[in-house]
Amino acid sequence: MHGIVGIIAGRGDSGADWTVSGDVGGDIIEERLKLVSHLTTILYTTASFLGIIGMLIKNSIYPKRRKDMKDKVKGLVIGVLIGSLLTGATAFAGTNTKISVVMENVKMMFNGVHKSTTQSIVYNGNLYVPAKTAAQTMGESFTYDGKSKTASFGTKSGTFKYLDEVSYARIDGIVDRVYFKNWENPKGLKFTIANQKYLHGIGTILDNYTYTKDELLSVDYNLNGGYKKLTGFIGIDDYTRNSTNAGSIVIKGDGEELFRKDEMKGGDMPESMNVDVTGVLKLQIIFESALDKGEQIDIVLGEAKLSK
Template sequence: MGESFAYDGKSKTASFGTKAGTFKYLDEVSYARIDGKVDSVYFKNWKNPEGLKFTIANQKYLHGMGAILDSYSFYNDEEIVSVDYNLNGAYKKLTGYIGIDDYTRNSKNSGSLVIKGDGEELFRKDEMKGGDMPESINVDVTGVLKLQIVFEAALDKGEQIDIVLGDAKLIK
């Protein structure tokens, strides 16, 4: 039949194909490439300090990705970075929560998150500010071959802003 087969001995259930609603966390899917400053993108948690969880309005996320933008340090002066994934049409939805990490909640800068599928804009949220509640997203990615997540700071050479996509899931 060309489909996968699974058997659950506990419920004595056999199934063919992918179980509806199965998902992978985006931070557990290999990305194709990062455009912009590679060192400004983090998966699962921040690296400095080591193990610091992504946090939006006191809500911690065990999975996700974050981008540090517009920092004045020597290693990051970018105001835009993107992460590409080759989905090959295998998923139907991208869900998660977006916002500004509590570490930069007092920044005067604001941020945007854009999700593109095969070059077309599927979702955009502009003017995200620190202290705002996390916003739930549910983006249709049915048939998308190439997914691109774009993190962008509003001000060039403004203040650092850390944008988070928390608990991001790709659903089959």
């Protein structure tokens, strides 16, 4: 901004008064005007965004007062502002991400019965329904724990740990035949019993044709009396659903048998397990095959939890 004479007064580090004038002062004023322009853009964009949100909230609360609003608002574009301001007299940097959604009144049906109608979002061919509404439609309660980022449908279990996230004390048998959370070959393959997949649990490979004396494996845990229940689902993984072998699971607490299930066959539905482990110091889980003749069988303890 040549030709503008500006005077900026202040105090330097040495304590002496200082001034900047002439063209240099004009450059500083230009920079400040740029900053003011950027700040104005931020405020305008933010106000526009809040206006859209306010409109959506108002229409959802007072639908009958707006006769000109249709049930379906097509082509609604929501701008999401992502920006940052750096300290000092630096420039504003920001990007806009826009998504197009359709708001629709969706009938919530459960077992053929109309339970409610709720406003939902359709985006990229997917329907997004409020989780609480979906749970209530099915007659279940819903809670969300923001701290653990956990959504719970139905009866909320108490404090628990997945067994595959608890450090084990020891394994007896062929160690590399015990798998936690999922199989390793192929890597990440989920434990599956009668088409039911489990994101957590323990899987064991027994009576493989490449080994002998591999009909039994056990995993020990030091509970030190800190838990009350061991729950989960037991059965034979679908990979060996056609095996002629049979499997067993035995749960022991401090050497005493607490639970036993024998003659598990491939293709059988998973069976729920609920074992009282109150006061147990050492927990032992035993996986056993009925044969040791190379008739592989994979036994699974799915969704295994230790609850306090």
